[in-house]
Amino acid sequence: MKVINLSDVTKSTVKMEGAKNVLKQIPIEKADGTPNMSMRVFTVEPLGHTPYHKHEYEQLNYIVEGEGVLINEKGEEKKLAQGDFALVLPNEMHQYKNVSDNRPFIFLCGVPKEFE
Numbered sequence: 001m002k003v004i005n006l007s008d009v010t011k012s013t014v015k016m017e018g019a020k021n022v023l024k025q026i027p028i029e030k031a032d033g034t035p036n037m038s039m040r041v042f043t044v045e046p047l048g049h050t051p052y053h054k055h056e057y058e059q060l061n062y063i064v065e066g067e068g069v070l071i072n073e074k075g076e077e078k079k080l081a082q083g084d085f086a087l088v089l090p091n092e093m094h095q096y097k098n099v100s101d102n103r104p105f106i107f108l109c110g111v112p113k114e115f116e
Helices: none
Strands: 020-028 037-049 059-065 067-071 077-081 085-088 095-098 105-112
Touching: 067 105, 095 105
Parallel strands: none
Antiparallel strands: 020 037, 037 095, 037 105, 059 085, 059 105, 067 077, 067 095
16 A cells, blocks of 8 residues: 655656656556556646657546646647546547646546556
8 A cells, every 4th residue: 555645756857859847746656566557647837738649558637736728639629627537548649738827737647557
């Protein structure tokens, strides 16, 4: 069993090409013994964004704070706000953007542990 407060988890800057002002925390990961999933927390600073990308695994997202958009493979923007869930399927192009100029956009991201 593991219990940890997010404030005790190190934040690291996402350095993928195309990322702007994104921080990542991993409070639960395979090193903790999780059999299937890892949990990431992304903080997208005001007017920041993740890269426009895809990967071979699904990701399950929950919006904790702020407002943003999820851009799909057609370039369409789906609005997201606190309390919303989003599913990104394997190999689906996507990007998260913070639409606020003064508040962070924070979301949880569950992924299969082998892809953390």
